[in-house]
Amino acid sequence: MHQVRPKETMPGASLAAVAMKPRLTELREFPIPDIPPDAGLLRVVATGICGSDWPMYLSERPGPRILGHEMVGYVEKIGDTARERWGVKEGDFVALEEYLPCGHCESCRTGEYRACLGTDRRLPGTVRYGSTPISKPPSLWGGYSQYLYLHPNSIFHHVPPAMPAHIAAMALPIGNGFQWVYLDGGAGPGKTILIQGPGQQGLGCVIAAKASGADTIIVTGLRSDEGRLAVARALGADHTIMADEENVTEVVARVTSGRMADIVIESSGAGPNIINSSLALLGRRGALLIASRVGGPVPNFDVDRILAFRLSLRALRGHSYQAVELALRAMASGAFPLDRMSSHVIGLHDVDAALRMVGGESEERSIHVTVEPWKN
Numbered sequence: 001m002h003q004v005r006p007k008e009t010m011p012g013a014s015l016a017a018v019a020m021k022p023r024l025t026e027l028r029e030f031p032i033p034d035i036p037p038d039a040g041l042l043r044v045v046a047t048g049i050c051g052s053d054w055p056m057y058l059s060e061r062p063g064p065r066i067l068g069h070e071m072v073g074y075v076e077k078i079g080d081t082a083r084e085r086w087g088v089k090e091g092d093f094v095a096l097e098e099y100l101p102c103g104h105c106e107s108c109r110t111g112e113y114r115a116c117l118g119t120d121r122r123l124p125g126t127v128r129y130g131s132t133p134i135s136k137p138p139s140l141w142g143g144y145s146q147y148l149y150l151h152p153n154s155i156f157h158h159v160p161p162a163m164p165a166h167i168a169a170m171a172l173p174i175g176n177g178f179q180w181v182y183l184d185g186g187a188g189p190g191k192t193i194l195i196q197g198p199g200q201q202g203l204g205c206v207i208a209a210k211a212s213g214a215d216t217i218i219v220t221g222l223r224s225d226e227g228r229l230a231v232a233r234a235l236g237a238d239h240t241i242m243a244d245e246e247n248v249t250e251v252v253a254r255v256t257s258g259r260m261a262d263i264v265i266e267s268s269g270a271g272p273n274i275i276n277s278s279l280a281l282l283g284r285r286g287a288l289l290i291a292s293r294v295g296g297p298v299p300n301f302d303v304d305r306i307l308a309f310r311l312s313l314r315a316l317r318g319h320s321y322q323a324v325e326l327a328l329r330a331m332a333s334g335a336f337p338l339d340r341m342s343s344h345v346i347g348l349h350d351v352d353a354a355l356r357m358v359g360g361e362s363e364e365r366s367i368h369v370t371v372e373p374w375k376n
């Protein structure tokens with residue numbers, strides 16, 4: 001017999017924080033939908049707030065929606081067909097990905113479902129957790145809600161039962177770190193990894209770089225990132241640099257004895273000029289991996305340097321299944337003080353204020369914020 005959650009936790013409605021229009025979040029109740037044989041229902045325990053929630057919070061389109069796409073919870077209900085297909089059962093503690101790939105296109109069939117058009121939320125009609133409007137039945141598409149509708153194409157990861165939910169809710173940002181630094185960047189022994197920006201994704205990169213056995217891990221930020229840079233050091237960064245007070249190139253040259261970095265990850269979103277300054281931090285045959293929007297054309301883009309140093313440039317996007325599995329394993333290892341990354345755990349009532357904090361509109365600074373929808 002498998003574990004089944006107590007019946008009294010199964011109400012007829014789910015409370016959710018709905019992004020109604022730009023800068024307005026309201027609490028609303030939604031009926032628990034009937035579950036078809038190929039779908040299910042998740043009792044959400046924790047959902048991490050992602051940096052990408054901020055632009056969605058500010059956006060008029062596609063209409064009211066429940067944000068939140070980094071969910072962890074218990075499988076509450078599951079249809080018979082889904083039980084056969086998913087490899088999960090009622091009561092399982094799982095982390096979900098935001099993607100709902102189609103499952104049958106070339107990208108899906110080759111394991112690269114991030115490239116499936118079904119995962120691209122800019123395309124009209126795409127269904128994806130945390131960005132699909134409530135007008136699309138059964139409305140429960142986001143993690144800032146007590147219950148989430150489990151679409152037939154959901155991607156599950158088993159979470160070790162002992163892992164606290166607010167830690168498990170970091171599986172996707174840390175998964176991004178493993179994807180970018182290790183799977184895409186090839187981090188490993190002997191390598192120097194430089195991470196621009198100590199946000200949750202940047203810190204995920206620190207964890208992945210450390211787990212990969214990289215020699216030297218350097219993280220840049222600003223004076224105002226002091227707290228985040230301290231967390232980066234606790235997670236394994238060897239050097240942190242405040243780019244508004246120190247000469248980054250000089251420090252990197254000093255700590256690498258002039259060899260410079262093998263990999264630079266741009267996750268700061270500091271604007272177009274960061275591209276040339278990142279190229280200047282790379283040693284021969286180094287790679288610049290771009291994870292955040294640059295926000296416009298790069299002035300005096302230094303192609304000659306790319307040629308002279310035989311550098312490569314690569315665009316990053318999200319995570320593969322393997323990356324999230326690697327993240328969960330590293331997270332369960334006990335090797336990383338992940339509690340230092342969790343700056344806030346809040347309830348549904350505080351979602352609006354928390355989104356503004358993540359967007360930088362508050363005095364308070366956050367690193368990783370978790371929404372626990374059953375918390376008062």
Ligand SMILES: [Zn+2]
Binds near residue numbers: 050051070172
């Ligand atoms: Zn995200």
Ligand SMILES: [Zn+2]
Binds near residue numbers: 101103104109116118
């Ligand atoms: Zn597909």
